[in-house]
Each structure stands twice: as structure tokens, then as C-alpha cells.
Amino acid sequence: MKTLELARSATTLYKRGQYVTLSGVVLLAVFGSQVVSKGSSTNLLNLWLVYSIAALGFYWIFALGGRFAFSQTFMMALGGYTTAYFDRSGIGFLGCVLAALVVTAVTALVVGTVLWRTEHFYFALGTLAVTEIGVMLFGKTSSFTGTNGNITGIGYPVVFGHELRTDGEVFWLLAAVLTALLTLTIWISRSPVARDLTAVRDMPTVSKTLGVSVDTLRMTTFVTGSAVGGLAGALITHWQGFIGVDSFGLNLGIGLFLMVILGGLASHWGALVGAAFYVAVPELLSGLQQYMSILYGVLLLVIILVFPTGLIGLADTITKWRRTNHPGSAAS
Numbered sequence: 001m002k003t004l005e006l007a008r009s010a011t012t013l014y015k016r017g018q019y020v021t022l023s024g025v026v027l028l029a030v031f032g033s034q035v036v037s038k039g040s041s042t043n044l045l046n047l048w049l050v051y052s053i054a055a056l057g058f059y060w061i062f063a064l065g066g067r068f069a070f071s072q073t074f075m076m077a078l079g080g081y082t083t084a085y086f087d088r089s090g091i092g093f094l095g096c097v098l099a100a101l102v103v104t105a106v107t108a109l110v111v112g113t114v115l116w117r118t119e120h121f122y123f124a125l126g127t128l129a130v131t132e133i134g135v136m137l138f139g140k141t142s143s144f145t146g147t148n149g150n151i152t153g154i155g156y157p158v159v160f161g162h163e164l165r166t167d168g169e170v171f172w173l174l175a176a177v178l179t180a181l182l183t184l185t186i187w188i189s190r191s192p193v194a195r196d197l198t199a200v201r202d203m204p205t206v207s208k209t210l211g212v213s214v215d216t217l218r219m220t221t222f223v224t225g226s227a228v229g230g231l232a233g234a235l236i237t238h239w240q241g242f243i244g245v246d247s248f249g250l251n252l253g254i255g256l257f258l259m260v261i262l263g264g265l266a267s268h269w270g271a272l273v274g275a276a277f278y279v280a281v282p283e284l285l286s287g288l289q290q291y292m293s294i295l296y297g298v299l300l301l302v303i304i305l306v307f308p309t310g311l312i313g314l315a316d317t318i319t320k321w322r323r324t325n326h327p328g329s330a331a332s
Contacts, residue, residue: 018186021269042167048279049174050236055259055271056181057228063265064188065221066201068120070253071111071127072229074134075104077248079230080237084151085144087238093158097234104230108223116215131253139245149245157238170239177235181228185268197221262303 058072079100086096115126139149146152157164157173164170188194199207200214208214237243259278263270281295 060225076233079233108226
């Protein structure tokens with residue numbers, strides 16, 4: 001009986017901790033936006049928010065659904081070009097973003113259906129091929145993507161009739177979107193679906209024998225995660241006022257993978273930590289820009305070999321060590 005009560009207490013603390021952490025992240029981001037005064041720093045803060053949104057979508061696909069997809073940057077580009085196309089047609093900001101969500105979701109459904117019988121490495125190769133073909137087509141077609149894949153003069157985000165022109169104003173929109181997505185992710189992690197997703201990711205064959213809808217769950221995470229990528233692409237396009245095909249190449253695809261791996265696959269918070277690391281390191285080490293690829297490669301090797309659970313997992317290991325060696329402080 002006592003064990004059951006302790007388990008319930010731990011579960012309650014975990015549930016509360018998720019929302020406490022979310023509140024802390026939001027407060028930290030708001031505090032950062034108020035402290036930052038330079039335009040370039042505000043730009044980096046917004047870039048972190050956008051990459052966090054895209055990385056969170058990739059986390060849904062990879063960590064929850066167990067599918068490694070290299071198509072997230074293609075979905076970001078598709079979302080960006082879709083919102084730009086409808087913006088030129090006179091559609092409002094919310095209508096453009098909604099269209100980007102629908103188009104990327106439908107495209108992901110088609111891609112997922114075509115590649116559905118492939119597994120693991122072959123699914124990754126298939127989505128990589130989709131990305132390479134898509135990026136090449138975006139650079140060649142002018143009716144949808146503009147000359148050489150470049151479109152300028154895209155309208156600023158408009159929320160409740162207010163046009164968000166500055167980085168400081170756009171920050172609140174990006175922070176609100178990320179908060180909503182994190183809340184949804186927390187809800188999923190607390191729901192019974194989380195157990196099914198874990199089983200699908202780790203033991204898909206066994207899950208099928210137990211009646212778990214493996215195909216449905218995998219397709220759902222792939223489509224919704226890709227749609228989130230499209231949302232990130234639409235938001236960054238309206239924020240910056242232009243879109244270019246060079247912004248969504250293979251480097252960004254590898255970057256999203258690094259964000260999730262560096263942060264840690266065990267928690268959705270890892271996507272935010274990894275995105276912050278990915279944005280901050282090039283700025284802090286601007287003098288070593290030509291060696292950045294080597295640096296990321298070394299960091300990836302260190303994380304895989306020494307800290308396979310990522311930065312979030314490292315923090316969790318330190319916390320467990322402190323509780324083991326200082327039981328009095330944990331009890332208090």
C-alpha cells in the first residue's frame with residue numbers, strides 16, 4: 001500500500017514538474033527578451049524559438065514515432081513557400097499559415113504512404129531523397145517559388161489586427177506557438193498514448209501482436225511532426241519577409257538532427273536545449289566559423305560515446321547522483 005502511495009506521489013510530482021518546467025522556460029525566454037537590447041541578440045532569440053519548433057516536430061517523428069526522417073527541412077521549405085504563395089494572392093497571415101499546415105500535412109501523408117513499407121535506414125534514405133528532389137525543384141520552378149527559389153516582400157505576421165514588424169514583437173508570437181506545442185507534448189507524455197508510442201518505437205513487432213495500432217501511430221506522428229516543421233517554415237518566412245531555397249538545405253537537416261541528439265531523446269526539453277546550443281555556439285565561436293562542421297562532428301561523437309542520453313540525460317544523471325549521495329537533501 002505504501003509503495004502504491006509513493007508511486008502515485010512520484011507520478012503527481014512528475015506531472016506537476018512538467019508544467020513547472022514549462023513555466024520556467026517561458027519565464028526565462030521572456031526575461032531574456034527583456035534583457036536583450038541589441039537587434040542581433042533578439043534575432044538569435046527568435047531563431048532559437050523557430051528552430052525549437054522545428055526540432056520539436058522532428059522529436060515527435062523520431063523520438064516518439066521511431067521514424068528517422070530527413071524530410072523536416074523540406075517540410076519547412078514547403079511551409080515557407082506555401083505561405084509566401086498565398087500571401088502574394090492576398091490571403092491574410094492566419095490563412096497563409098493554415099494553408100502551410102494543410103499542405104505540409106497532406107504532403108507528409110503522401111510521402112509516408114509511399115515509403116511506408118520501408119524501415120529504419122531505408123525510410124531515412126527515402127526521406128533524404130524527397131528533400132533533395134524537393135529543394136532542387138524549389139530552385140528551378142518560378143511560378144510557385146519565385147526566381148531561383150527566392151521570394152521577397154512577404155507580409156509581416158498580423159495578429160488581432162496588429163502587424164508585428166520588429167523582432168521584439170515577433171518574439172511574442174513565436175513564444176506563444178512554442179508554448180502551445182510544448183503544452184500539447186506534455187499532454188501526450190501524460191496520456192495513455194505515451195505508453196503505446198514507447199512500445200511502437202522500441203518493439204513494433206511485439207506491439208502489433210498486442211493489438212497496438214503501430215501503423216496509425218507512426219503515420220500520425222510523422223504527419224503531425226512534419227506539419228509542425230511546415231509551421232516553423234511559415235513563421236520564419238513571415239518574420240524575415242523573404243524565403244530562399246539555400247536556407248533549407250542538407251545542413252539544416254543535419255542541424256535539426258544534432259539539436260535533438262545533443263539535447264537528448266529521452267525528453268522533449270532536449271529539443272529546446274539542443275536548439276539553444278545550435279544557435280549559440282556559432283555566435284560564441286564566430287572566429288572559428290570555418291571549423292564549425294568539424295566542431296559539430298566532434299561534439300556529436302562525444303555525446304554519442306560519453307553522454308548517449310544527451311545534455312538533458314546528463315543533467316538527470318547528475319540529479320540522480322546527488323540524490324544517491326545526499327539522500328537527506330532529496331528527502332527535504
